[in-house]
Amino acid sequence: MAKVVIPDHLLTLTGGEREVEVAAKNFRELLIALEARWPDSTVVLGKCAAAIDGQIYQDAFLEGLNPDSEVFFMQRIEGG
């Protein structure tokens, strides 16, 4: 089960839930699972960057997940 962490400013989408465990082989499946759990969350979460096991992905859609992966949703980074 991948551990998923939601940042504080998005807790309104999850009814206050900060951490959940989700069975998913990849990020796409993870988003589908989260949509089932929190129907309002997908648009916002889909636009977030995500850090999977320490590596930051601006677009993680295709990334694979391990059973013990840690996924942190975070605001997308912009730069100068």
Place this chain on the structure above:
Amino acid sequence: MAEAVDYKVIGTSPVRPDGVDKVTGRAQYGADMNLPNMIYGKVLRSPHAHARIKSVDLSKALAMPGVYAAVSGADFPQAQHGEIGGEGGGDVADLAKNIMARDKVLYHGHAVAAVAARSVQLAEAALEAIDVSYEPLPPVLDLDAAMAVDATLLDENCFTKNLPEKPDKPSNIAAVMQLARGDVEAGFADADVIVEGEYRIPMAHQGYIEPHACTASVNEGGQATVWCCTQGHFEFRAMASKVLNMNIADLKFIASEIGGGFGGKTVLYLEPLAILLSQKSHRPVKMTMTREEVFRATGPTSGTHCKVKVGAKKDGTLTAATAWLAYEAGAFAGAPMGPGAMSIFAPYRLDNFHIEALDVLVNKPKVAAYRAPGAPQSMHAMECALDDLARELGMDPIDLRMKNAAEEGTQAPYGPKFPAIGFKACLEAAKQHPHYTRPIPEGAGRGVAAGFWFNVGMQSSAEVHINENGTVTVVEGNPDIGGSRASMCLMAAETLGVTYEQVRTLIGDTESTGFSNVTGGSRTTFATGMAVVQACEDIIAQCKARAAATWGVDEDQVEWEDGQAVPAPGVNADVKPLSLADIAANAARTGGPLLGRASLNAQGAGASFAVNIADVKVDRDTGKVDVLSYTAIQDAGKAIHPAYVEGQMQGGAAQGIGWALNEEYIFNTDGVMENAGFLDYRIPVASDLPMIDTQIIEVPNPSHPYGVRGVGETPIVAPLAVIANAVRAATGLRINDLPFSPPRVLEALDNA
């Protein structure tokens, strides 16, 4: 640390391929495009910081001989809400209304109308003939006024985002965000020492020397060609298509050479106006901003108000920290409060923290990205507080940072655990640097501080063509803002095993190469470099196939070594190695021209840390601060072209020093910027600065084929606190607000 790898050309600093054109005046920048029949566009700008537009009458201007077109907000498609997309993000309607005001003007200098005429002088005269009727409103000019309960609203439809409950009343606070971990109260209870500080920094401008400029030509079929200085012509094309409701396929954007950007040229201003004016006049229209327009209506970065509180044990271990970070967004939402919040504590291990950040509307120009957007302001607060903490603890400031430094496996405040990072390596290098070990000059003070930036990847495309004689043409889509063509040539040469001189890189327009995001976010050498390397690997695979066909062996019996195809070890073939030139010469017989391609969304950008050191002297009679010496130490991952990496570090340091010492937007009570020129908005000149020493640390980023992290943004983060801490050391005074202009320093000295 990873083993150093021996590269043949990477890590050398050859002359850039576009260099001769740039030292002879041949290179064409944004304002250098002249076309037959071309006319000139100018913009009418609001004299009010906040007003309702009652009417705009263009008729008198249009009646003037030699005036060919005029437009106002009514000539644009209705501004639709939607995602801009691209690197910076934001709302399309806001972008559209910033380009041309519709019902309201929201800052002094906001575009209200535009004309195109035979000459610039005539266009300026025509602007005076435009009648605009305004209903002035009270301007909201600072964070406190904007956040006051009864504040005048910039946007009656702005409801604060990310609050636990949807607010029932609109506000100038466009959004808030929070980051938290652990138990802050318990952490402070554990602390032996607690320091607090409150810091204000006014708006500052990117200050690129080339004003925004473009030339647009729209044909009678509705197809537009736009030449402009931009950090990303593909993103400009996308934005223009959304703002003008035009088909992307009818828009061709050609990036000129670019005279600096630092984030400020990721934003569209003039181009849609030039397109509309060209449509209406059936002539090419050139538009250039004056320096005054650049200051009043483009760029700046947020003014901020930051509060920070940090607790530590006697041994320096941090126990808790809190931060409250308010960022001015300018006229439309979108201040860089998110990255500011995520970066403030990033260099340190912290189990207990709470960060709150706010994106606040004020009647000032809409902020744009500026080098590590948001981080210099927030990290200035933390790095000043740590300096004070080190003093209270009697600890060396580098030792204090080392004691708490993030390393591989440390959980970053923004969530994930860091992969391999170079912060400790930077701190070690700083501690041992001759600048830090030598005595501080008599009467001077020494400051240190850390910097951090995430860096990004994003989308890039590259093609690699092998010419008939085996030379190489790389085509990619990122405007070369500081020597990136040279870096691409180096990476291509290294991968293919040819010399640097055999490779040339060109920047394709939107019709001649694949999509690339902006040159920004320190992404070009990392992400576009990755695409170039992959396109070269595509070439190598094709060359091996062609060598195999030539020799009549299997493809897996061929290897690529030092720029030539050779039989794999153990393969019994009596053949001579085939160089790239050999294979190119024979290409017609083996399948036609060699073209390698790659397109990708580069993931795994590596965070880059820095530590800077400065010695300053403060003139007690005038309050003037002189920087005696400055050293920038930064983890580049791998420096592809070290001279240009040093250049990024030196240039970022100079910008940060300017921000710390002099640069600020000064507004009067009507919201009019009073120093909209380089005489009064004083960026550093050569005589203001010492040589800027650099030390490049190389902790390779495992996600890039050559270990690149990206280097452009981190350099501006540390200098603000470095200077503040050095002034603290020189004077014994903690001056909380920037810039340290002589009057402010003198006042602090007098009050002490």
Place this chain on the structure above:
Amino acid sequence: MNKVQVSTSINGEEVEFLCEPQQTLLEVLRETLDKTGTKEGCSTGDCGACSVLLDDRLVCSCLVLGVEAQGSEISTIEGMAGSEGLHPIQQKFLEHAALQCGICTPGLIVATKALLDKNPNPDEETIRYWLAGNLCRCTGYDKIVRAVQDAAKELAHPA
């Protein structure tokens, strides 16, 4: 408005042009004569991107009227390289990576030539004060100062 006929010399060539009385030399160079190597950064004489030599005097061409060029000799960036190739100052700017975006470079090279014509062996402080009228936002000036020092050496003792 009546245009004025002006006869001048630019980079050693006789040039005649028509300009309006209020047009600056910078505008004439860039828009009338297509010499866009001279850059515009501010039009108020603060940034030095438009530096040219007017009768061997370093000026901001945005502060000179086109009509003032009558009878004078003007040198611009376009005249720096000759049949021998790049001027040593240009070569040293390249070798020292003394440019990033390059927009200030023509002005800085013209200003450097004016300095080294007057003072072939300037110290660092002299270089920094001489070039204080030429803004560069990319480099922090370090590599520019080094390029000027090396160019001075090269001009004194050609390799």
